[in-house]
Amino acid sequence: MTTRTGSTVAIIGPGAIGTAVAAALHEVGHTPLLCGRSSRDSLTLLDGDRRIVVPGPVRTDPAASADTVDLVFLAVKTTQTEAAAAWLTALSGPETVVCVLQNGVEQVESVAPHAPSGRVVPAVVWFPAQAQADGSVRLRGEPRLSLPDTATARVVAEVLQDTRCAVDLAADFNTLAWRKLLQNAVAGLMVLTHRRAGMFGRADIAGLAVAYLRECLAVARAEGADLGDEVAQAIVEKFQAYPADMGTSILTDREAGRPLEWEIRNGVIARRARQHGIPTPISDVVLPLLAAASDGPG
Structure with a gap:
């Protein structure tokens, strides 16, 4: 048209x-x-x-x-x-x-x-x-x-x-793209709990999310993103400010039994981390769980 x-x-x-x-x-x-x-x-x-x-x-x-x-x-x-x-x-x-x-x-x-x-x-x-x-x-x-x-x-x-x-x-699109990727990556935790944004109100989940985001942040910086230390906490606070029933597209796909975008939302971070020699202990746990969830039941 x-x-x-x-x-x-x-x-x-x-x-x-x-x-x-x-x-x-x-x-x-x-x-x-x-x-x-x-x-x-x-x-x-x-x-x-x-x-x-x-x-x-x-x-x-x-x-x-x-x-x-x-x-x-x-x-x-x-x-x-x-x-x-x-x-x-x-x-x-x-x-x-x-x-x-x-x-x-x-x-x-x-x-x-x-x-x-x-x-x-x-x-x-x-x-x-x-x-x-x-x-x-x-x-x-x-x-x-x-x-x-x-x-x-x-x-x-x-x-x-x-x-x-x-x-x-x-002008610095790379930084914006990586910041959004970090937001998408931590939303993957919602798949593993079958919970919506309200779960980030838990102190233990918020702490895990911040730790995961700091891991991801190191990779983003290695990829040229200009992101400060405050970004990890700011992203978690954004989730905490959402309505408790706010979901995410990867959670919607999980609930519908569809394949998940775990590779481009989470896997890419671990993949780029290996290229830079950055350890990703939290990703090493999160990724196989997301991959298994994407495979479906059974």
Whole structure:
């Protein structure tokens, strides 16, 4: 679909984050093309008392897509990137920008092989959005993205200008990406306890979380992130300030019996740590437990 900038936009993966971005565009009259695994007539975003319905349909056949678009938002989980490759091929032309709305610090490396004709832009998603039992999505924060300050990323910022989804163009994107990765990594503890944000109110869990984050922080710094000692405590305090029932996408996947994004949220930290010779005793316990949880029951 065409935006006010004249750019055509598609969203691959109309889940929680994809629905939030689609709603932001639809509100200002720029309804995107919706692409996914399951056909749906529309998407619904709940924001407080507001209900925003984004008209579909959600298209399910990449082979039926005749035209490439100027901008693709890739909003599938990293565990689903390979399955979305046909959509990336169908929608990407030589000048197509692919904005990756996924977790992790390896977005470009993981997506570029599936979008050889596109220009890949990594993003940090700073807002929580949760899928509801009825298929709608509940927005639980102001939508905001951080992108690297590049000419390609400015294409994304232009399209989202004047929408509810704010965009920051960051000179030090690496630091922001690692800070978000640390937040995602400690959320993995919620999978191992089957608990939501309320668990961080326990002194023992808060202490474990801070210790794990300090371990992760050493790796982030070795990777060039400019993060101070206060970051570990600040992240835990952020979880403590959330509503007690606030979940996370990796916990939602665990509850639904789906494969977990443990490798790009937690495994990458241990992997990079080995490259730098940094010991990770807490990761060495957390990782096999998350991997086993991802395998499913039995």
